[in-house]
Amino acid sequence: MTNGLARAWRLRTMLPPEWRSRARHVVDACGRPIGSLHAASVTGLVGLTVDDGPDPHWTLPLLDVLAAHGCRATFFVLAYRALRYPDILRATVAAGHEIALHGWDHTRLTALPPSEVLARSRHAKAVVEDLSGAPVRWFRPPFGAQSLRSYLAVRRLGMEVVVWSATPRDWEDGEPDEVAGRVLADVRDGDILLTHDGVEVPAGDSAPTFDRAAMFGALLDGLASRGLRATALENLVRSGPARYTAWFRP
């Protein structure tokens, strides 16, 4: 399965962009039963998703930035970090944000047997629901790595898979304005934005050091100047039809 997925992904990367987009339209049309949420058909809103926390350094300052802009977000947390920083998780809930699951830790699910994906995700969901006091509706696979089997394991636990349609690539360093500008250049109505409060980098790599609170401030200002407001996923899909894509990558 994983080898087949890797081959298909290599093939996809060899296609010119317009072919990729055409292939995606065809696959998405028949792929709803195996689709991952990646955008919504709404005007004036984008879904803001924040991954890899709770983070002891950046989550609380980010909550202040969101409050100052009157915006909500969906936080895809790692369960082991939620256990380590339960007060930050509860502060996020108390500020009115939505809590979702990003996994027990940041292990690539395509590297695990399906039985382990199921067991780890079930445990992680229970831990996060217990700590946050709210049911978890959404799941995002670490690195966006997903096989059909890992997808089905997550769906079996009653969660919907969420990927993204735009990102400032904030796992790479840069000045806060420049990082925000990476996504503001071509953000569209209904996009789901992937961002991070506590970015988990592979062992040996160095984490970016830019001021994340300043980056989120620039991002929310830039969205507002384009007539867009950031919101949590539950509000995004309540405001217009959800859009799904067949998203499988190693």
Ligand SMILES: [Zn+2]
């Ligand atoms: Zn992540």
